Amino acid sequence: EKGGYDWFMLKEIAEQPQAVADTLLGRHAPDGRLRLDEMRLSDDELRTVDKIIVIACGTSYYAAMVAKYAIEHWTRVPCEVELASEFRYRDPILDRSTLVVTISQSGETMDTLMAIRYARQQRARVLSICNTNGSTIPRESDAVIYTHAGPEVAVASTKGFLAQVVACYLLGLYLAQVKGTKYGDEIGAIIAQLEAIPAGIQRMLDDAEQVRALAADLAGSRSILFLGRHVGYPVALEGALKLKELAYIHAEGFAAGELKHGPIAVVEEGVPVFVVVPPKARDQLQEKIVSNIQEVRARGARTIVLAEDGDDDVVPYADELIRLPKVPTLLQPLVATVPLQLFACELAAQLGHDVDQPRNLAKSVTVE
Numbered sequence: 001e002k003g004g005y006d007w008f009m010l011k012e013i014a015e016q017p018q019a020v021a022d023t024l025l026g027r028h029a030p031d032g033r034l035r036l037d038e039m040r041l042s043d044d045e046l047r048t049v050d051k052i053i054v055i056a057c058g059t060s061y062y063a064a065m066v067a068k069y070a071i072e073h074w075t076r077v078p079c080e081v082e083l084a085s086e087f088r089y090r091d092p093i094l095d096r097s098t099l100v101v102t103i104s105q106s107g108e109t110m111d112t113l114m115a116i117r118y119a120r121q122q123r124a125r126v127l128s129i130c131n132t133n134g135s136t137i138p139r140e141s142d143a144v145i146y147t148h149a150g151p152e153v154a155v156a157s158t159k160g161f162l163a164q165v166v167a168c169y170l171l172g173l174y175l176a177q178v179k180g181t182k183y184g185d186e187i188g189a190i191i192a193q194l195e196a197i198p199a200g201i202q203r204m205l206d207d208a209e210q211v212r213a214l215a216a217d218l219a220g221s222r223s224i225l226f227l228g229r230h231v232g233y234p235v236a237l238e239g240a241l242k243l244k245e246l247a248y249i250h251a252e253g254f255a256a257g258e259l260k261h262g263p264i265a266v267v268e269e270g271v272p273v274f275v276v277v278p279p280k281a282r283d284q285l286q287e288k289i290v291s292n293i294q295e296v297r298a299r300g301a302r303t304i305v306l307a308e309d310g311d312d313d314v315v316p317y318a319d320e321l322i323r324l325p326k327v328p329t330l331l332q333p334l335v336a337t338v339p340l341q342l343f344a345c346e347l348a349a350q351l352g353h354d355v356d357q358p359r360n361l362a363k364s365v366t367v368e
């Protein structure tokens with residue numbers, strides 16, 4: 001059942017090229033137009049959308065954070081991101097032209113379900129991104145985009161997350177198509193870039209030995225930090241969450257630009273700091289993060305730098321360098337997350353923890 005892997009989680013990490021490919025499959029009509037079959041909202045209804053709120057919990061919330069960058073860039077529709085457990089308690093502003101998007105692997109998360117019920121009472125339309133056919137969340141939504149990651153057994157979400165990120169891109173591109181924003185013409189090109197991603201993920205899996213060795217090396221750490229900018233920020237948060245969940249090690253993710261506003265105070269000699277570096281094409285972002293790496297290193301941090309092929313600016317400041325394939329900035333989470341998942345999984349296994357069933361956690365959280 002684990003297909004030769006020690007853990008379901010490792011098997012599910014390895015299934016990610018397929019999860020991404022399957023989630024893209026059949027969504028692109030021969031005429032080049034996107035087609036989302038389970039969209040029970042008409043294009044006319046979608047054209048009226050003037051605000052999007054993406055709601056989720058945990059890892060799915062980090063997919064929502066990635067969604068905001070992509071959706072606003074491609075559609076120019078304002079997009080907010082919110083934790084499901086906070087949403088309905090703050091008197092949010094919703095009306096018929098608000099599209100609430102929820103993201104849930106299980107489709108049974110109570111916080112998310114309660115947010116959906118609240119949003120619909122306020123007359124907002126609800127579109128759900130979900131991995132589980134026939135679960136409660138899609139049944140209670142106006143429209144669904146299913147992720148095709150296949151069943152996820154390990155408590156910690158991996159392939160479910162990457163498939164969610166893909167579904168968010170598809171939604172963003174679909175809205176751009178419907179609304180006729182300038183990215184409308186570029187949809188085919190972006191889809192082609194997405195179709196190349198599974199090979200990039202496969203490469204990260206083939207390079208797993210480096211991450212395994214690093215996990216052995218860092219297994220005694222008391223605290224590990226993760227930094228990112230732009231879509232690398234949610235990747236950093238996800239890296240930290242995986243490590244907390246599985247290895248029970250204190251870990252935190254930060255927006256790299258926030259370092260100097262406080263968190264840098266916890267950087268001391270020997271603290272491992274993972275840094276997700278945006279592609280060089282994003283000059284300003286890449287440059288800024290290179291100086292963030294220098295800042296933490298000057299305070300004794302041990303830097304583990306994730307940077308794309310050919311980015312040599314980071315080399316002098318990287319105690320360990322994990323190479324990523326060259327992909328567009330917005331799509332980088334699909335490759336950059338993989339070594340962080342493997343790292344957490346390997347480190348937890350080396351500490352003797354049950355990777356598939358971490359303490360205190362359940363696969364579906366059906367209480368609020």
Ligand code: F6R
Pocket residue numbers: 057058059060061103104105106107108109112155156157158241242245363364365
């Ligand atoms: C983390 C993890 C959780 C879930 C969260 C939402 O690895 O699995 O944080 O992401 O409980 O679950 P779903 O997506 O099923 O709503």
